[in-house]
């Protein structure tokens with residue numbers, strides 16, 4: 001067959017050899033995929049999803065069972081107590097903006113501990129552009145701590161948290177347009193522990209874009225209070241244009 005398609009024996013054998021070498025990595029991905037699919041199916045089953053949940057409601061949207069179930073499903077999958085998953089959240093940047101504006105008030109300090117935030121978030125914060133409604137223009141102070149060799153600068157972060165006056169710490173899990181590696185859950189867990197051991201009131205928010213289902217735990221399961229979930233491109237093209245925010249604690253405040 002390969003011969004008929006003009007693929008040489010050498011190319012075929014090389015592909016076979018490489019596939020063999022990568023077997024373990026592919027197996028890990030397949031296992032994770034299976035576990036994640038089971039997690040999702042279980043949440044659908046536990047919440048008794050049925051056709052009636054897909055009916056439209058009109059008016060103020062009170063008792064919209066489908067919407068309530070969807071948010072329960074998200075909470076369960078991501079080990080959170082609450083979730084806000086709505087089509088009105090227009091983009092990942094919007095979800096991040098809602099979370100930051102909801103949590104931060106005039107005079108509060110937020111720190112990004114994974115270096116420069118994602119490009120579109122910079123104008124939300126006020127690091128670029130001249131929006132009169134950016135976080136900085138609304139009186140929020142912004143600080144940044146760089147990563148070292150694709151990991152957190154634990155010492156510097158601990159020192160800064162000890163100095164006090166930190167309301168929120170933001171972690172961007174995936175790389176965005178930068179060349180760094182994504183941050184693993186174990187690194188996120190370790191840095192959250194470092195922060196919470198010093199001050200348990202600091203809110204840790206994770207930008208989890210492209211991070212969901214990559215590992216068997218999610219940021220909300222390692223004590224991050226908030227994280228935003230971004231339904232990936234595949235879901236989007238299937239007419240499911242929702243984005244959401246999950247909260248480890250019931251109250252979004």
Ligand SMILES: Cc1ncc(COP(=O)(O)O)c(C=O)c1O
Pocket residue numbers: 091092093094118120172173174175176207209210230
């Ligand atoms: C790390 C990260 N944060 C936030 C976003 C923003 O998402 P959106 O483009 O939907 O606004 C992206 C988009 O790819 C991203 O990669």
